[in-house]
Amino acid sequence: MEIFSFDLILQQLLYGILMGSVYVLMAVGFSLIWGIMDMLNFAHGEFFMLGAYFTYYFSQAMHIHPIIAVFIAFILVGVFSGLIFNLIIYPINKKPNWLTNTIIITLGVSICTQNLALQFFGERYKTLPKFIEYTVSFWGVNIGADRLVIMLIALLLLAGLWFFIQNTDIGISMQAVGQNTEAAQLIGLPIRTIYTATFVISGALAGAAGGLLAPVYSIYPTVGFMPLIMAFLVVILGGLGSIKGAVYAGFLLGIVESLAILYLSTAWKGVVVFALMIAVLSFKPTGLFGTRSE
Amino acid sequence: MKNKQILYYSILIFVLLLAPLFIRQQYIIHIMIMSIIVGVLSVSWNIVSGYLGVFTFGHPAFYGLGAYSSALLALHTGMSPWLTMLLAGLIAAVFSLLVALPTLRLRGPYVAVVSLSFMLILEQVCYNWTSLTKGPMGLAGIPELTNIRLPGFEIAFDGISRVPNYYVAVLILIVTMICMYAIVESRIGLQLEAIRDAEEAAAATGVKVTQTKIIIFFITSFFAGWIGGFYAHYIMLLTPGVFAFIIMASILTSTLIGGWGTLFGPLIGAFVLTILIDNLKNIGDIYHFFHGAFLIAMIFFMPKGIVISLRKALKLLSKVNQSH
Numbered sequence A: 001m002e003i004f005s006f007d008l009i010l011q012q013l014l015y016g017i018l019m020g021s022v023y024v025l026m027a028v029g030f031s032l033i034w035g036i037m038d039m040l041n042f043a044h045g046e047f048f049m050l051g052a053y054f055t056y057y058f059s060q061a062m063h064i065h066p067i068i069a070v071f072i073a074f075i076l077v078g079v080f081s082g083l084i085f086n087l088i089i090y091p092i093n094k095k096p097n098w099l100t101n102t103i104i105i106t107l108g109v110s111i112c113t114q115n116l117a118l119q120f121f122g123e124r125y126k127t128l129p130k131f132i133e134y135t136v137s138f139w140g141v142n143i144g145a146d147r148l149v150i151m152l153i154a155l156l157l158l159a160g161l162w163f164f165i166q167n168t169d170i171g172i173s174m175q176a177v178g179q180n181t182e183a184a185q186l187i188g189l190p191i192r193t194i195y196t197a198t199f200v201i202s203g204a205l206a207g208a209a210g211g212l213l214a215p216v217y218s219i220y221p222t223v224g225f226m227p228l229i230m231a232f233l234v235v236i237l238g239g240l241g242s243i244k245g246a247v248y249a250g251f252l253l254g255i256v257e258s259l260a261i262l263y264l265s266t267a268w269k270g271v272v273v274f275a276l277m278i279a280v281l282s283f284k285p286t287g288l289f290g291t292r293s294e
Numbered sequence B: 001m002k003n004k005q006i007l008y009y010s011i012l013i014f015v016l017l018l019a020p021l022f023i024r025q026q027y028i029i030h031i032m033i034m035s036i037i038v039g040v041l042s043v044s045w046n047i048v049s050g051y052l053g054v055f056t057f058g059h060p061a062f063y064g065l066g067a068y069s070s071a072l073l074a075l076h077t078g079m080s081p082w083l084t085m086l087l088a089g090l091i092a093a094v095f096s097l098l099v100a101l102p103t104l105r106l107r108g109p110y111v112a113v114v115s116l117s118f119m120l121i122l123e124q125v126c127y128n129w130t131s132l133t134k135g136p137m138g139l140a141g142i143p144e145l146t147n148i149r150l151p152g153f154e155i156a157f158d159g160i161s162r163v164p165n166y167y168v169a170v171l172i173l174i175v176t177m178i179c180m181y182a183i184v185e186s187r188i189g190l191q192l193e194a195i196r197d198a199e200e201a202a203a204a205t206g207v208k209v210t211q212t213k214i215i216i217f218f219i220t221s222f223f224a225g226w227i228g229g230f231y232a233h234y235i236m237l238l239t240p241g242v243f244a245f246i247i248m249a250s251i252l253t254s255t256l257i258g259g260w261g262t263l264f265g266p267l268i269g270a271f272v273l274t275i276l277i278d279n280l281k282n283i284g285d286i287y288h289f290f291h292g293a294f295l296i297a298m299i300f301f302m303p304k305g306i307v308i309s310l311r312k313a314l315k316l317l318s319k320v321n322q323s324h
Helices: A006-037 A044-060 A066-092 A098-121 A145-167 A169-179 A181-186 A191-213 A225-238 A243-260 A266-283 B002-022 B026-051 B058-077 B081-103 B110-128 B163-185 B187-197 B199-204 B209-235 B245-258 B265-283 B287-301 B306-323
Strands: A135-138 A141-144 B148-150 B153-155
Touching (some): A006 A169, A044 A191, A066 B287, A169 A191, A225 B110, B058 B081, B081 B209, B187 B199
């Protein structure tokens, strides 16, 4: 096999942009929640897992078109995420030790969700057929049409997020709260609504990421761990709390990863990811694109 | 006050030492050993989280790392498990620097994020490195602790009685308790609380913040690795499941039952939790769900732990009584 061929590299590049767009979907939500409400959501991987299972369920059991199933998963996981926030996270808002308490609560949510999924869907790995069985060929590159669909939807969602944050009242208020919560409260911004919106968006994007990747990987109750770690790495690379940074870092990571796969075995992916994390924190703790001095 | 505390601890240790004389059922001894394992983890974790105020997922990682290190060393080098247990502690402590050095000098949540990644990635490595760890099949045939021969009698670790293992666990617990007590009561203990309550102020008065954090991380990880090594030689079968979220949940629950920032509350918590879980196991794997729900409920209603909440309630009650 020719390893250095231009076609292959172009193909992996495309694949990298695809993976990158999904990583960004995962990481942006995690980063938003940290940037706006100073909390870490360790249940973020479970939103990914739920999105994958919902997509599986609606397309296989209810025979809905899988792309519409992804959309349903997007909405349902968003609602779930908003409910979790309002029922068990917002009420402890005023208590001391916010960071630690929210870590423990989201860990609890993660354990509960994983075990519910285990009860409902079982331990067996579930697989979903591709969205479209068709291969697109151009310039000597062969890429599955389903992959292009995944990339397209992911990019559309990201564009939608960008529009939302830049142009709607809630989006602009979110930025304000992220910059200074007290000041935002003083001028009368509805904190609870803004927090809820952040959580709904974050959960929905993770759910969509799970749904989109469901036909690429198998689905099982702990499937959310690796995407969660990838989101960590993206967020560390891009600078914690920075959306722009997460976007750059996500695409960079996706591309680097898909090129590295040509030369490295995937079994060691986790170790490489961890080594990168340590390296970035040791030499550039604010992230490759970040300027915040935290 | 201090003498009273030491008295309580001595009574506790005394009770633990005498317990096997009155307990004949091996199963109860097993539950007590498991409680002590969770107890050692929780007590040492609580020094990092409760006293230093740094939230880490490192403990389950170092526990699992210790277990695998000790088992593999004993299997492949033929060293005595007594020695490999201690080496496992050292290995865990050295690896803790990997997490500690880049993250502890930074503000914010990096420790939690990196330590959680470390735990999940170790699990992945144990799954995938099948030539070394046998992957999901589990590492079997881990040697038991070797018998101790003293003139006149012999302590046999033969799998018939669990009592010898129990005493090893109690021994590790006692060493842990003494070390943690020494840390908390020393100058370092005050420095830890100063860092937790006001890091800048502590640094301004000359506390070497990062250095202190890293030392504490190192020491507590040693105990996590050591007890992990003991677990390996006690259970004699390891699967990548030792790096589970649920171990973190157990540590957290014990600490929440016993109380944050109290030295030995988590040990009591560990006993309560292990006994509870043992009774809940009849309902099947869904008990994990209740474990998670319990964590959420604790933070919701008694974020400082049951012991501290009870103490507060009692104080309130006595005040009400006095005013009548």
